Amino acid sequence: MRLLKTHLRRHDPDFLFGFNYSWSFGYQTSHMNNLGMVMMEHEYAESMAGGGMHMQEAINHFAYAAALSYRTWSDYARKEAAACRGVNRAGGHYYFIYGLPQEPVNRLYKFALGTAAGAHPVYGEQNQAGGAEDWPRFLTRWSAILFDKQARTLPVEGAVEVKSDRELWWREWTRERIADERTRHLIVHLINPPSSDALKDTRHPLPPPARGVQVRIKLPAGQTLARVVALDPKVGSDALPLQAQESGGQVTVDAGEVACWRVVVFELNGAFAVPAVEPFLTQAPDPAQVEEGRKGTGGPVGVDPLRPEVVSTIKGKVQIVETDGAYNSVDGLSVDDPDALNGVAQHRPANEKSRSIGKSWATGLKPGKYIAHLRIKIVDRGAEPAEHEVSMRMLFHGVWDRDVRLGSNPKKYDGERLLKVDGKYHYYPLPFEMPKAGWPSFLGGASTSRAGDNECYLDHIAFETVEVFSDAKLLANDTVKAPAGAPGGEPGLDVFLAKGWTWDTYGLDKLYPEKDGKVRVGGCWSSGGEVQKFPQKHEDLYRYDAVVLANVGAQGLNYEGRRALKDFVEAGGGLVILGGLHTLGQGSFEDTFLADLLPVTLRAEDAIRLATPLAISPGPQAGTLLAGVNREAWAARPSVYWLHEVALREGAQVHLQAGAHPLLVSRVVGKGRVIVFAGTVLGERCGDEVPFWQWPDWMRILDNAVNWAAGK
Missing domain, CATH: 2.60.120.260 (Galactose-binding domain-like)
Structure with a gap:
């Protein structure tokens, strides 16, 4: 693994290492396992060092496979929390699968328990978990609190106390996080256990909410309380300020009602040692120990x-x-x-x-x-x-x-x-x-x-x-003819939304609410790279005036969808592409029709994280897309934290920029119009700036962009 990582990093410095395991930890502890990785502990540690990924595949079968060791929710919750701690200590990130067609309450608890443990949820759209409308926005906003692998479990005896009218799970889910040299977060996850502890009870209802919840911490010497907030996806992605009472070196807060899962975060000020950046490689193992590990089954395990x-x-x-x-x-x-x-x-x-x-x-x-x-x-x-x-x-x-x-x-x-x-x-x-x-x-x-x-x-x-x-080569054998007429044409606005992760963080759910009546909206979801039910026929796509791809890759549209979209734009339709980790540089646009439509050229690398937030400002061709945004509005310093590095093509117009980076760019293609937003809705506030997606005028700009692309 050390040789493999060294070799690959020379070719791709951003390559991430990890593996997908098909049995739960509970199963592994009670059954013989013949996989070489398990027998070679130094290889596992090397694969995790520097941020490797360990994904548990078959946890999603926990209630269906009798061979697995999990029989109760409490056993599942505590063992998976322990598994996440173990992976984190090795320097890795723990991932779990939750998205199966189980009962909504099961999906909600699997999602909440895994995320509370610090594991990353994968497979299935977050809306499958139920219990909240804003899972993607909530996870993005509080990713530093939820997924910091350097956060450590805090011994709670004498340090933390929780009272409630119902017994809550919280001891194994209380952690501390050093945010910087002056800031420490004490994070208490409050979990209201399922109404039945038996996993076989797949149709149990949600339990009664826990009320009268009180959290008390002992204030360490030399540390002062800055603030206390509650995080709860049920009520949205904004933090809920809590009133704290300090007395005798203790801080007490009323945490409110806990339906399924709520997080209480105490922000403390003092002098703290920031954890060192974890090395990409472990220390070189003892060659004798390596050979001993290879003997697992009486012979060498694998080859380079x-x-x-x-x-x-x-x-x-x-x-x-x-x-x-x-x-x-x-x-x-x-x-x-x-x-x-x-x-x-x-x-x-x-x-x-x-x-x-x-x-x-x-x-x-x-x-x-x-x-x-x-x-x-x-x-x-x-x-x-x-x-x-x-x-x-x-x-x-x-x-x-x-x-x-x-x-x-x-x-x-x-x-x-x-x-x-x-x-x-x-x-x-x-x-x-x-x-x-x-x-x-x-x-x-x-x-x-x-x-x-x-x-x-x-x-x-x-x-x-x-x-x-390439799409161009596939086109040579394509016998489908594009319609002669122009797209859309009905009074008003018809928009098709392809919804990838963070689509609602962009505000599209508020811009085009269901049953609004003012705008006719069609849509589909992107999941696992596949854009499900995206129109594959011209006649289905030509009903619309504009298409919005919100953090969606090109390959998931399929060739037929990309061909229809190309003809749609060239015939007068509008296309708006919103950036993110699954589109543009990481969206497999190369050699597709979509790459030819863009007003920018792309790098193969992913979106980059900026060292400091960049305030966005009007570009050289602000024009119609910034109509209605007053000069005073820019004083709020709407900012971007991650963006795609792009280069302008001939004929491109820059409407918004972030420093020297083009951000909102457009160009005319045939009779249609294409807009790319090269920012992302990733990152969190660092100072007095405002994340652009929380800036009131962002919705106005987004609305202007879609209408301009649609020719309205």
């Missing part, structure tokens, strides 16, 4: 995947997909194998004539040409060699489905389809094309003519990229 003989085997850009990973519908048998690159391989054992192998939903691929290289090893100890075959069903759901067979009989197979029976791993190439973006599956089986003395292993599938199809 960047060894020259591995890299030179396959040319071009390659991504390796391990067949023993999670989310695999193939009923394969995984075993330890020192010859496998990660120490584990799928296996047809000697006593079986056939066994399933392969990988479903192998990896996400863009449209293009690829080669799937199967890494297979055949071991035959018989006096006479048996006949061996590997069949592979290559499936891209709804697009193509074909079977490929490999075999050891030279009378039936030759060239790259002939299996080598020499006890060594070899790559076998299977070329294929992806006419559209998606996740192909490789569902196969390994068989033999004689069981008892031979085995087959499938280590992984290496996907080689031969060519990625």
Whole structure:
């Protein structure tokens, strides 16, 4: 891992390390686990150092799989809080999956308990959790409080006391955070437990709210109270000031009502040592300990995947997909194998004539040409060699489905389809094309003519990229014709909103409330990179005057959606793109129609965090987009904290800027208009400035931008 991190960082300094585990910690503590990472503690510590990511996949099955150790909410809550602390101490971030079609109360408690522990929620839109309308805004606003991995659990005995008419969970969820040399946060998470502690009770109602909640802390010597606030997603993303009573070195506050989860934050002033920045690499491990760790199952666990003989085997850009990973519908048998690159391989054992192998939903691929290289090893100890075959069903759901067979009989197979029976791993190439973006599956089986003395292993599938199809290339074979007429045209304004993470932080939910009647709004959600239900046909998109992509990537629209959007703009439609971590630089715009529509060119890197907030100001071509914003309004210092670095294209107009950075940029494309906002709604207030999205005139500018793009 140390060699891997060092190698990759030379090529991509921002590369993040981590892994996705398919079993909960509760399961791991009670079952034998054969994964090499578990046996090699120094490798795990190295993967977490400097901000690695540890995601727990199968926690989302906690109420459905009888094998898992969690039976009660209290057990789940405390063990996952302990797991998060352990990952944080190793220098990493803990991620948990919550978004499943369970009962709303279950989703709410999973979401609240995981986030209270300091874990990052992934999978599923935050609106699935229920219980609050503003989860994305709340998490963004208070990310420093909720997700600081250097925050430490505070021993509460004699330091913190909580009283309520119902017993609350809070002891394992009380932490301290050093914000800077003068500021310390004492953070008390108050959790109102579910009405039933049994996880099998999936339809339990919300418990009665806890009332009369009082939190008392002992004020440490040399520290003074600055303020106390409550954070509660149920009431919004703004902090609720609490009145504090100081007496005898103690501070007491009435925390109000706790429905499910509420956070009380005591901000204290004093002199504090700021935690040092955690190193990207751990100290070099003792070589003897490394070898001892590799013995786990009696042999070395894996090899360096960047060894020259591995890299030179396959040319071009390659991504390796391990067949023993999670989310695999193939009923394969995984075993330890020192010859496998990660120490584990799928296996047809000697006593079986056939066994399933392969990988479903192998990896996400863009449209293009690829080669799937199967890494297979055949071991035959018989006096006479048996006949061996590997069949592979290559499936891209709804697009193509074909079977490929490999075999050891030279009378039936030759060239790259002939299996080598020499006890060594070899790559076998299977070329294929992806006419559209998606996740192909490789569902196969390994068989033999004689069981008892031979085995087959499938280590992984290496996907080689031969060519990625640009939208322009796909267009050459596209027979769909764009409509002759212009988009929209109905009286009033018709807007289509593609809602990515933070769409409502931008204020679009308030600008276009449901059942408003003044503006006709259509929309869809972006989840996991897929923009669900975005119009794929011209006639569906041409009903609108303007399209707003709020923190949405290009690939999730699919080729058909991008083609329709291109024609829509060129025919007179409006397009507004709002920045964020899932769009522009990280939105896979390259080689798509959307890149050609933009008034700016993009860098491949992500949005950058500014060292200090930058106040936004009118650009050289402020014009109509700033209509109604008075000169005095800029005195509030509306500011941006993260932005995309972009370069202007010919014909671009800059309406807003942040220092020297173009922020709100437009240009005319064909008969249509395109606007890009290169800022993001990330970050938090540092001084007396105002985050631009909380500035009253931001909504006016956003409204102007959409109307201008729509030609209204």
